[in-house]
Amino acid sequence: xxxxxxxxxxxxxxxxxxxxxxxxxxxxxxxxxxxxxxxxxxxxxxxxxxxxxxxxxxxxxxxxxxxxxxxxxxxxxxxxxxxxxxxxxxxxxxxxxxxxxxxxxxxxxxxxxxxxxxxxxxxxxxxxxxxxxxxxxxxxxxxxxxxxxxxxxxxxxxxxxxxxxxxxxxxxxxxxxxxxxxxxxxxxxxxxxxxxxxxxxxxxxxxxxxxxxxxxxxxxxxxxxxxxxxxxxxxxxxxxxxxxxxxxxxxxxxxxxxxxxxxxxxxxxx
DNA sequence: AAGCTTCCCAACCGCTCTACG
DNA sequence: GCGTAGAGCGGTTGGGAAGCT
Numbered sequence: 001x002x003x004x005x006x007x008x009x010x011x012x013x014x015x016x017x018x019x020x021x022x023x024x025x026x027x028x029x030x031x032x033x034x035x036x037x038x039x040x041x042x043x044x045x046x047x048x049x050x051x052x053x054x055x056x057x058x059x060x061x062x063x064x065x066x067x068x069x070x071x072x073x074x075x076x077x078x079x080x081x082x083x084x085x086x087x088x089x090x091x092x093x094x095x096x097x098x099x100x101x102x103x104x105x106x107x108x109x110x111x112x113x114x115x116x117x118x119x120x121x122x123x124x125x126x127x128x129x130x131x132x133x134x135x136x137x138x139x140x141x142x143x144x145x146x147x148x149x150x151x152x153x154x155x156x157x158x159x160x161x162x163x164x165x166x167x168x169x170x171x172x173x174x175x176x177x178x179x180x181x182x183x184x185x186x187x188x189x190x191x192x193x194x195x196x197x198x199x200x201x202x203x204x205x206x207x208x209x210x211x212x213x214x215x216x217x218x219x220x221x222x223x224x225x226x227x228x229x230x231x232x233x234x235x236x237x238x239x240x241x242x243x244x245x246x247x248x249x250x251x252x253x254x255x256x257x258x259x260x261x262x263x264x265x266x267x268x269x270x
Numbered sequence: 271a272a273g274c275t276t277c278c279c280a281a282c283c284g285c286t287c288t289a290c291g
Numbered sequence: 292g293c294g295t296a297g298a299g300c301g302g303t304t305g306g307g308a309a310g311c312t
Contacts, residue, residue, distance in 0.1 A: 089300090
């Protein structure tokens with residue numbers, strides 16, 4: 001900010017892979033002077049690149065402390081957990097993985113983890129189908145609503161991220177399991193509190209009720225009446241879709257976003 | 271060995287947000 | 292309040308490497 005438009009009148013910038021000489025120029029300049037205003041870096045460092053390209057090269061490759069090479073099992077699990085909670089917020093995810101860049105994590109996700117998750121999801125689906133067919137004969141009437149909801153969600157065409165992930169979808173509380181809530185006032189290993197929306201904290205989220213609801217073939221602990229809007233906007237959209245499709249019932253004319261809760265029988269109450 | 275396909279990763283592109291004049 | 296420019300982010304692409312036929 002506040003930088004002079006130094007790049008005006010310099011339309012030709014080199015593109016493509018960086019040469020070792022270019023790397024040296026950039027590294028030496030930044031280590032000596034700091035990057036300051038990125039748009040002025042290439043000129044001062046004697047590079048035929050634009051500031052944006054220099055910034056990216058520094059962040060993703062030249063910056064000290066970068067970890068290269070294969071991701072560890074623990075890093076992989078961290079990525080999976082945080083991606084499930086945050087979605088494609090690569091920069092936020094990278095903050096929890098020292099030495100890894102958002103670009104690296106993003107590439108790793110697209111080239112490896114995404115497929116792994118898809119495969120796991122497929123296996124999970126087959127297991128659910130297997131379980132459903134073997135237990136249907138013994139199901140009593142008290143379970144019929146749950147079965148209905150379960151079948152309904154399986155047939156429902158979810159278009160959001162929930163159906164792209166193999167990890168279990170937790171209605172209303174995708175990223176707030178009971179355990180996380182219980183440990184919310186302590187620091188967790190991933191710094192999950194930081195992973196929550198920056199504008200909302202657990203303290204801001206009032207949690208009045210917990211229940212189990214049938215969903216996607218399994219029972220998930222579910223928080224109701226989460227009042228921090230940032231925390232459940234995606235779930236709210238999800239809930240609206242379920243209401244529209246008749247899987248959840250609510251009092252007509254009431255704005256779902258104002259408040260909601262869910263009882264053990266899977267019916268939403270406003 | 272040669273040609274083809276797939277995978278991986280570095281880099282680019284376009285968009286949004288923010289600070290400044 | 293508005294326009295402009297820089298910073299940052301996520302999606303996408305291009306090219307080289309590796310694997311396969």
